[in-house]
Amino acid sequence: MKHYFHILLLTFVFLYDTHMFADVTHVIVYTNGLTDMGLVDSLSSDSVYFHDIDIKKHRAESLKKVYFIYNNFQKLFYISYSLRKRIELTEQRGGILITKNDDTLPFANIHFEMKMDKPKVFLSISSDSVFSLNFLDIKEIKSDITMVENSIRKGFLSTTGIFLAGTVAEILMDVNNISSQIGDLLPGGKTYQSMNITVPLSTIGWMVYDLGNDNRTQFFCPVERDQHFPRNMFVFSMKIWTKNVWKNVKRSVLKQLLGTPDQINGATAKGAEKIHSE
Numbered sequence: 001m002k003h004y005f006h007i008l009l010l011t012f013v014f015l016y017d018t019h020m021f022a023d024v025t026h027v028i029v030y031t032n033g034l035t036d037m038g039l040v041d042s043l044s045s046d047s048v049y050f051h052d053i054d055i056k057k058h059r060a061e062s063l064k065k066v067y068f069i070y071n072n073f074q075k076l077f078y079i080s081y082s083l084r085k086r087i088e089l090t091e092q093r094g095g096i097l098i099t100k101n102d103d104t105l106p107f108a109n110i111h112f113e114m115k116m117d118k119p120k121v122f123l124s125i126s127s128d129s130v131f132s133l134n135f136l137d138i139k140e141i142k143s144d145i146t147m148v149e150n151s152i153r154k155g156f157l158s159t160t161g162i163f164l165a166g167t168v169a170e171i172l173m174d175v176n177n178i179s180s181q182i183g184d185l186l187p188g189g190k191t192y193q194s195m196n197i198t199v200p201l202s203t204i205g206w207m208v209y210d211l212g213n214d215n216r217t218q219f220f221c222p223v224e225r226d227q228h229f230p231r232n233m234f235v236f237s238m239k240i241w242t243k244n245v246w247k248n249v250k251r252s253v254l255k256q257l258l259g260t261p262d263q264i265n266g267a268t269a270k271g272a273e274k275i276h277s278e
Contacts, residue, residue, distance in 0.1 A: 025072045033229030076116045085235040086218045095143040147216040155203030
């Protein structure tokens with residue numbers, strides 16, 4: 001009797017899991033705030049493949065457009081680089097959090113715990129008070145004035161990057177005068193004097209630009225499907241861009257050299273098929 005009970009229990013669990021899986025719906029949130037709904041089949045290094053329930057067809061979208069993906073059980077399925085960088089900008093500083101229900105929650109500090117099954121956000125309201133809520137309930141977060149440190153960082157890095165790139169270009173054009181060109185970057189050099197003026201001006205420019213465009217505000221979960229965010233939340237990554245460019249170049253070169261997988265025999269065909277499938 002006990003044996004039959006175990007069989008019935010396992011059968012029930014299997015059927016329940018199958019039913020739950022059949023009812024899964026994924027919500028694909030794009031960096032511009034728009035969403036698609038469907039069932040995700042798979043993820044590659046640069047695309048998401050899913051069955052769109054609106055048009056009842058299979059589709060593929062570039063991952064660089066995707067902000068994050070979650071399902072109707074409030075579990076995260078995919079977190080993008082852009083979302084992680086937006087979270088970094090808001091953490092460890094004060095501000096105001098606005099929920100999807102338009103509740104306003106001031107906080108002194110914020111911490112994200114992005115577990116895939118239970119994404120949580122913890123707000124330090126005061127020294128002895130902490131409030132938590134589901135990440136998927138957050139509409140936007142407006143950081144306090146300390147966000148200008150990001151503008152200062154961008155102003156410094158962008159300006160010094162330009163000067164360093166120019167110096168490297170000069171060195172490549174005149175390798176016999178390296179010491180003089182490097183000396184221009186040191187205190188007393190003509191490039192150093194220009195940097196002393198340009199870096200502060202660039203920093204002030206970034207501060208004005210970021211404040212004017214309200215870059216202190218980060219948008220997370222859209223309230224309506226067909227409504228754009230006030231601005232796109234995409235964050236550029238040089239590392240990801242370089243990786244994708246190299247992969248596309250490699251794929252193009254190998255396709256020209258090897259042809260399509262069905263034109264090649266043996267191990268070469270397998271190698272080419274792997275490249276084409278990436």
